[in-house]
Amino acid sequence: MSLCLWCQSIYAHPLDFRHLFSVSNQVGYCPQCLVKLEQIPAHQSCRLCGRDLTKLDAIYIKDGTCLDCKKWEEGPSHGLLEKNYALYSYNDFMKEIMSAFKFRGDVLLAEGFKPIVQMLYKRVIKESSLTWFEKARYLFFYQMGWQFKEYPYVIVPLPLSQKRLKERGYNQSVVLAELLQQRIIPAIRRSEDGGKQSKKGRAERLNTIQNPFRLDSDYTDAIYGQCVLLIDDIYTTGTTLRLAAAALKVAKPKHVISLTLCHG
Amino acid sequence: MTNEIQNLLYGKKLLLDEMPFSIQELDRLCQNGLIEMAQGIVQSEIKRPWGKQTIHRCRRCGNTDQRLFHSYRCEKCHQDCTYCRKCFNMGVVKSCSKLVTWVGPPPKFLEYKMPICEWTGHLSPRQAQASEGLTKALMSYEDYLIWAVCGAGKTELLFPAIEKLLQDGRIMAIATPRTDVVRELYPRLNKAFPRVRMSAHYSGSQDTQDSSSLVLTTTHQLLRFYRYFDHIIIDEIDAFPFHHDAMLHYAVHQACRLKSSRAYLSATPPDDLKTPFLKNRLQGTRIPIRFHGHPLPVPKCIWIGNWKRGLKKSRLPSSFLKWLIKTSQLNCPIFIFVPSVTILKNLFHALKEQVDLSMDHVHAEDPNRHEKITCFRQGKTQALVTTTILERGVTVSRSRVAIFGSEDAIFDEAALVQMAGRAGRSLEDPKGEVVFFHYGKTLEMMKAINHIKSMNREGGF
Numbered sequence: 001m002s003l004c005l006w007c008q009s010i011y012a013h014p015l016d017f018r019h020l021f022s023v024s025n026q027v028g029y030c031p032q033c034l035v036k037l038e039q040i041p042a043h044q045s046c047r048l049c050g051r052d053l054t055k056l057d058a059i060y061i062k063d064g065t066c067l068d069c070k071k072w073e074e075g076p077s078h079g080l081l082e083k084n085y086a087l088y089s090y091n092d093f094m095k096e097i098m099s100a101f102k103f104r105g106d107v108l109l110a111e112g113f114k115p116i117v118q119m120l121y122k123r124v125i126k127e128s129s130l131t132w133f134e135k136a137r138y139l140f141f142y143q144m145g146w147q148f149k150e151y152p153y154v155i156v157p158l159p160l161s162q163k164r165l166k167e168r169g170y171n172q173s174v175v176l177a178e179l180l181q182q183r184i185i186p187a188i189r190r191s192e193d194g195g196k197q198s199k200k201g202r203a204e205r206l207n208t209i210q211n212p213f214r215l216d217s218d219y220t221d222a223i224y225g226q227c228v229l230l231i232d233d234i235y236t237t238g239t240t241l242r243l244a245a246a247a248l249k250v251a252k253p254k255h256v257i258s259l260t261l262c263h264g
Numbered sequence: 265m266t267n268e269i270q271n272l273l274y275g276k277k278l279l280l281d282e283m284p285f286s287i288q289e290l291d292r293l294c295q296n297g298l299i300e301m302a303q304g305i306v307q308s309e310i311k312r313p314w315g316k317q318t319i320h321r322c323r324r325c326g327n328t329d330q331r332l333f334h335s336y337r338c339e340k341c342h343q344d345c346t347y348c349r350k351c352f353n354m355g356v357v358k359s360c361s362k363l364v365t366w367v368g369p370p371p372k373f374l375e376y377k378m379p380i381c382e383w384t385g386h387l388s389p390r391q392a393q394a395s396e397g398l399t400k401a402l403m404s405y406e407d408y409l410i411w412a413v414c415g416a417g418k419t420e421l422l423f424p425a426i427e428k429l430l431q432d433g434r435i436m437a438i439a440t441p442r443t444d445v446v447r448e449l450y451p452r453l454n455k456a457f458p459r460v461r462m463s464a465h466y467s468g469s470q471d472t473q474d475s476s477s478l479v480l481t482t483t484h485q486l487l488r489f490y491r492y493f494d495h496i497i498i499d500e501i502d503a504f505p506f507h508h509d510a511m512l513h514y515a516v517h518q519a520c521r522l523k524s525s526r527a528y529l530s531a532t533p534p535d536d537l538k539t540p541f542l543k544n545r546l547q548g549t550r551i552p553i554r555f556h557g558h559p560l561p562v563p564k565c566i567w568i569g570n571w572k573r574g575l576k577k578s579r580l581p582s583s584f585l586k587w588l589i590k591t592s593q594l595n596c597p598i599f600i601f602v603p604s605v606t607i608l609k610n611l612f613h614a615l616k617e618q619v620d621l622s623m624d625h626v627h628a629e630d631p632n633r634h635e636k637i638t639c640f641r642q643g644k645t646q647a648l649v650t651t652t653i654l655e656r657g658v659t660v661s662r663s664r665v666a667i668f669g670s671e672d673a674i675f676d677e678a679a680l681v682q683m684a685g686r687a688g689r690s691l692e693d694p695k696g697e698v699v700f701f702h703y704g705k706t707l708e709m710m711k712a713i714n715h716i717k718s719m720n721r722e723g724g725f
């Protein structure tokens with residue numbers, strides 16, 4: 001029996017093999033709350049930004065990507081961010097959860113997404129360019145809960161400015177990244193005044209905006225030649241993640257992809 | 265500046281972060297012993313046979329359920345910080361947050377010597393009797409219960425009592441479980457007591473800096489107060505979530521001064537009030553008649569078989585359909601209560617296909633909730649399929665009530681009585697009709713019917 005993280009009703013866990021023997025007090029959402037979330041189907045998502053294509057009119061889709069992504073691809077910053085993985089559509093219910101989690105201080109809400117975020121991470125490894133043997137090895141290690149010696153991906157959460165961090169007490173992207181239970185590399189910093197970015201910031205504008213992110217030079221070696229996985233709470237226009245990717249470019253990563261909890 | 269702080273903080277317990285004053289100013293007052301700052305979460309250790317256990321307690325809501333605490337690495341205090349998940353909706357309380365209270369001399373409250381009540385209506389003899397009893401009990405700091413049927417006119421009978429108590433310099437609160445009621449009641453009270461300094465508190469409302477003598481608040485918002493009231497009048501004490509939630513009892517307890525008393529209003533008082541009342545350990549009055557003097561409609565029971573199975577195939581029980589069509593010809597609004605949102609949707613679609621009637625459905629999380637209810641009130645929709653959210657407060661004249669699947673465990677005696685109380689509330693149509701459509705009578709259904717019958721008997725019918 002568990003207490004739902006959101007509505008605090010009591011519900012029974014579906015018994016599966018692992019739960020039978022684990023003593024960890026798992027936290028999660030009850031079935032009634034879970035159905036209100038809209039999970040993005042893996043096979044029907046935009047192959048570039050991870051958005052749910054079933055919610056889009058056919059005229060906005062071209063070769064498995066949405067037109068927004070097409071624009072990014074044709075713009076000057078194409079290839080900066082190779083791909084984004086997203087878990088949920090940003091519907092009204094998700095908005096409520098995110099506002100409690102991000103702005104009102106209910107940190108524990110993220111914990112309820114742990115199993116599904118870890119599952120997505122496994123998908124990221126499966127779809128990577130590693131050899132089948134490496135993939136199998138990593139997945140086995142991950143399943144067993146062992147730490148990797150070297151990482152298939154360097155996990156970099158998107159930072160908050162120092163001022164925001166102090167106000168809020170935590171960075172939601174770090175909290176989400178910690179769900180993966182792998183080492184986190186805080187390679188990017190965010191300058192104090194970079195909080196507001198222009199709303200019309202699309203592909204064309206990317207270079208003209210003052211980039212609020214910069215690389216922490218202590219981590220140049222950790223990034224060099226590596227595959228980077230950026231973690232953020234939400235993918236909206238894709239500008240923020242691309243700015244972060246641009247900041248990493250100095251350290252010459254092999255490629256940069258990202259994982260977000262929501263898309264919308 | 266000090267005056268403003270005094271007015272805001274006297275009798276309150278607020279988070280330091282939400283204070284509109286500078287930290288330096290507050291620190292200075294703290295050193296002078298005028299305000300007190302306390303840690304938001306108290307931590308203690310208990311020795312158990314298997315070792316030490318850390319126990320947290322929230323200073324604001326009194327929560328000690330350890331499942332509703334969570335600790336994380338806090339970047340503000342650079343330690344592991346614990347926060348309370350029970351009351352975080354009112355602004356999160358963490359180990360490193362401070363709760364501030366005024367401990368210096370109290371501010372000046374307005375004095376009311378002249379007659380202040382401008383309400384000109386009349387009370388029925390029963391109402392007047394209850395009002396007098398209430399005034400007397402509260403005057404001598406004793407608790408009081410008003411056990412009145414739905415539609416007895418509970419608010420009006422408070423007016424004379426409030427006037428007398430305010431004239432005596434008492435500070436009072438009227439607490440109710442729901443925001444809607446606070447917002448509906450506030451203008452009415454304002455009209456009745458135009459010269460009294462009063463404030464309304466609900467989630468999202470602003471904190472006033474006046475020291476008000478009459479406070480209208482949701483039960484949750486009582487947590488912001490600390491030893492402020494001489495009297496708290498708690499409306500609908502039986503309503504969800506009050507009678508399950510220890511937090512709200514704590515809220516009432518700590519918002520009251522050490523010498524204080526409470527009044528309870530209810531149509532279906534919970535056992536912990538009913539028993540002392542019946543054994544004469546708690547003062548109170550029963551008002552078994554509605555203000556229009558007609559008896560409460562007694563619910564009828566109609567068996568509809570295994571409706572759940574039928575509903576899956578979009579089949580509706582024929583006796584229910586027959587009743588609905590017959591009632592709709594009377595041209596009066598119909599409430600159809602259902603046990604859950606899933607059933608709500610299924611039933612609504614089935615009805616839509618099979619019955620030609622202007623209908624709508626509404627539940628707690630419906631964004632268009634208020635518009636739909638207004639439409640129903642104005643008679644634009646004739647039937648409203650709803651979950652239990654409308655069981656209280658909403659009054660539509662001439663309405664008929666059907667409770668579909670009344671054997672469901674969600675419908676307890678109090679809920680059933682409240683829903684039945686929606687019918688026959690106006691003078692033009694005092695009879696109304698209430699039907700329980702069920703698949704097997706339950707104890708709660710029988711209790712509800714007996715409750716209504718005994719109220720009628722006591723009312724002399």
Ligand SMILES: [Zn+2]
Nearest residue numbers: 004007030033
């Ligand atoms: Zn839930």
Ligand SMILES: [Zn+2]
Nearest residue numbers: 046049066069
């Ligand atoms: Zn896309």
Ligand SMILES: [Zn+2]
Nearest residue numbers: 322325348351
């Ligand atoms: Zn609390």
Ligand SMILES: [Zn+2]
Nearest residue numbers: 338341345360
């Ligand atoms: Zn802290």
